[in-house]
Amino acid sequence: MQALKNLSIVLFFSSFSVLFAQKPQFSDLLQNIDSREKVSLNGLWDIIIDPLENGYYNHRLQPMDNGFFKNAKMQSPSDLIEYNFDTSDQIMVPGDWNSQMEKLYYFEGTVWYKKDFNYTPTAKELVYLYFEAVNYEAIVYLNGERIGTHTGGYTPFQFEVTDKLKKGNNFVVVKVDNKRKRENVPTVNQDWWNYGGITRSVHLISTPVTHISDYSIQLAKGSTTTIEGWVNVENAVNGERVEISIPELRKTIHSVIENGTAHFSIKAKPKLWEPNDPKLYEVSIKTTTDKLTDAIGFRTISTQGSKIVLNGKEVFLKGISIHEEAPFKTGRVTTKEECRILLQWAKELGCNYIRLAHYPHSETMVREAEKMGFMIWSEIPVYWTILFDNTDTYANAKNQLTEMISRDKNRAAILMWSVANETPESDARLEFLGNLAEEARKLDPTRLITAALDTQSEGENGKLIEDPLGKAVDVIGINHYCGWYVDEPENCSSLKWASAYDKPMVMSEVGGGALYGLHGEKNERWTEEYQAHLYKTNIEMMRNIDFLSGLSPWILMDFRSSRRPLKRIQEDFNRKGLISEQGMKKQAFYILRDYYLKENN
Numbered sequence: 001m002q003a004l005k006n007l008s009i010v011l012f013f014s015s016f017s018v019l020f021a022q023k024p025q026f027s028d029l030l031q032n033i034d035s036r037e038k039v040s041l042n043g044l045w046d047i048i049i050d051p052l053e054n055g056y057y058n059h060r061l062q063p064m065d066n067g068f069f070k071n072a073k074m075q076s077p078s079d080l081i082e083y084n085f086d087t088s089d090q091i092m093v094p095g096d097w098n099s100q101m102e103k104l105y106y107f108e109g110t111v112w113y114k115k116d117f118n119y120t121p122t123a124k125e126l127v128y129l130y131f132e133a134v135n136y137e138a139i140v141y142l143n144g145e146r147i148g149t150h151t152g153g154y155t156p157f158q159f160e161v162t163d164k165l166k167k168g169n170n171f172v173v174v175k176v177d178n179k180r181k182r183e184n185v186p187t188v189n190q191d192w193w194n195y196g197g198i199t200r201s202v203h204l205i206s207t208p209v210t211h212i213s214d215y216s217i218q219l220a221k222g223s224t225t226t227i228e229g230w231v232n233v234e235n236a237v238n239g240e241r242v243e244i245s246i247p248e249l250r251k252t253i254h255s256v257i258e259n260g261t262a263h264f265s266i267k268a269k270p271k272l273w274e275p276n277d278p279k280l281y282e283v284s285i286k287t288t289t290d291k292l293t294d295a296i297g298f299r300t301i302s303t304q305g306s307k308i309v310l311n312g313k314e315v316f317l318k319g320i321s322i323h324e325e326a327p328f329k330t331g332r333v334t335t336k337e338e339c340r341i342l343l344q345w346a347k348e349l350g351c352n353y354i355r356l357a358h359y360p361h362s363e364t365m366v367r368e369a370e371k372m373g374f375m376i377w378s379e380i381p382v383y384w385t386i387l388f389d390n391t392d393t394y395a396n397a398k399n400q401l402t403e404m405i406s407r408d409k410n411r412a413a414i415l416m417w418s419v420a421n422e423t424p425e426s427d428a429r430l431e432f433l434g435n436l437a438e439e440a441r442k443l444d445p446t447r448l449i450t451a452a453l454d455t456q457s458e459g460e461n462g463k464l465i466e467d468p469l470g471k472a473v474d475v476i477g478i479n480h481y482c483g484w485y486v487d488e489p490e491n492c493s494s495l496k497w498a499s500a501y502d503k504p505m506v507m508s509e510v511g512g513g514a515l516y517g518l519h520g521e522k523n524e525r526w527t528e529e530y531q532a533h534l535y536k537t538n539i540e541m542m543r544n545i546d547f548l549s550g551l552s553p554w555i556l557m558d559f560r561s562s563r564r565p566l567k568r569i570q571e572d573f574n575r576k577g578l579i580s581e582q583g584m585k586k587q588a589f590y591i592l593r594d595y596y597l598k599e600n601n
């Protein structure tokens with residue numbers, strides 16, 4: 001009897017699928033590549049720096065079909081024999097080129113990358129060429145044949161290349177272009193360094209011909225006793241079965257594939273994922289030809305008035321904002337160890353929450369944060385003055401949103417998807433962001449939608465939040481630099497806030513700059529004492545905001561930005577970090593830490 005009780009009822013879902021919400025239209029990204037058999041293409045790649053894109057356009061500015069290499073040996077004279085990878089420079093992948101090569105520090109344009117690799121095809125498998133991220137535009141060629149492009153610097157993309165690989169030597173070439181363009185997302189102005197390159201790992205991923213490509217496995221919205229979702233199986237025939245099991249819960253369920261997807265719902269009472277007990281369950285998914293496992297947490301997230309409610313209990317987000325800047329070596333984060341250093345610093349700060357700004361960070365960062373119990377705000381770089389009336393810009397933003405949610409939809413730690421940062425009010429912006437918020441809800445009805453605003457107005461006795469975008473989001477992020485860009489630190493304690501919305505507010509940015517080791521009076525800008533004083537008065541201010549449900553001050557660590565040239569102080573770094581890029585904690589770090597550790601909010 002007990003065995004029967006423990007085993008969920010084995011249910012075959014076929015006609016039931018109509019009962020489930022239609023599966024969202026995700027991109028075709030392979031889910032959970034950690035669990036896949038893969039060959040890394042990381043390491044030294046040959047590069048050719050091509051500021052005039054001479055390798056792509058002829059002298060009439062017409063694109064050449066396969067770039068300048070019709071074959072790897074550059075035999076025909078028209079192959080621009082000046083472009084020879086065999087004698088070119090080399091650079092590490094993953095990694096940005098700016099911090100790897102002095103002559104590329106400010107470079108914005110095209111760099112050609114090439115990697116030779118051996119491959120031995122095995123029957124009955126498919127092979128995908130998978131890029132975790134390339135900033136910003138990539139055109140990918142395999143063995144001299146153009147196989148596809150991708151736009152957007154912070155989300156993964158893949159190409160199925162089974163029939164394009166040869167036994168023995170193959171070569172992949174990528175044209176990477178990080179030029180900023182007005183119609184891009186982000187647009188031409190941003191307060192972070194425009195690190196270009198193949199900035200995250202590249203893999204050759206093998207799967208069975210009929211394989212599990214994507215899935216969503218989460219608690220049903222508002223429930224703590226129903227786990228539901230869907231599993232996508234490529235090249236499956238209708239009627240084939242999928243088995244989903246959670247051994248620790250002694251639950252196994254079978255579902256039937258219909259049109260490539262198997263829906264399921266399972267009664268269970270999992271231990272809920274919490275910041276101070278980030279429980280993850282091994283979930284295994286099997287078909288007759290494929291099997292993979294993932295580590296998945298289960299939790300509920302909602303709002304009640306101005307409160308954020310995790311697993312039915314009010315939660316206060318004690319956070320910090322983080323850019324994907326590597327500690328010590330600087331440049332883009334490229335390793336799990338660098339992720340863990342940043343997260344360990346956030347732990348020492350007393351955080352239970354992080355804002356991954358201003359773009360999707362690596363899957364490694366998200367998974368490590370989830371294991372450490374951080375609740376996460378994840379966002380796309382719809383930043384400042386992008387072209388809100390441009391349909392291509394919207395399609396780009398929507399694609400980056402889709403790829404972000406597709407990759408991380410099974411990460412319980414992510415509570416919120418943010419669709420924008422500090423965008424100026426206009427009808428076009430309201431429509432653009434309202435549509436993005438709606439799109440995010442279609443893709444993922446379980447999480448909260450937010451945006452960081454800096455449009456607060458002057459109310460009768462303080463700041464008033466009344467941006468119409470507040471209607472479209474669940475949580476209102478507010479960026480406000482009292483004591484830095486506006487006002488003096490001593491005036492911040494008494495600053496009052498009101499909101500037109502009965503929704504949670506998160507102070508998504510607050511703070512000021514300091515050069516580590518620079519000391520002086522608390523009214524001297526750029527001293528650690530000034531920054532510490534500013535944090536004290538802003539904490540006093542936030543204590544008096546009764547609809548505040550969290551904060552993620554700007555920012556954990558100093559980060560490189562071309563907007564920050566001040567000699568002897570900034571030297572190309574935004575100095576609002578609580579920690580210097582060399583890992584030195586400033587006085588303000590301890591002010592915020594004491595607030596987080598001592599406050600029982």
Ligand code: GCU
Nearest residue numbers: 191421422479509554574576
């Ligand atoms: C803005 C913006 C950040 C920027 C910060 C600053 O609010 O969101 O990207 O770095 O302020 O000025 O330091």
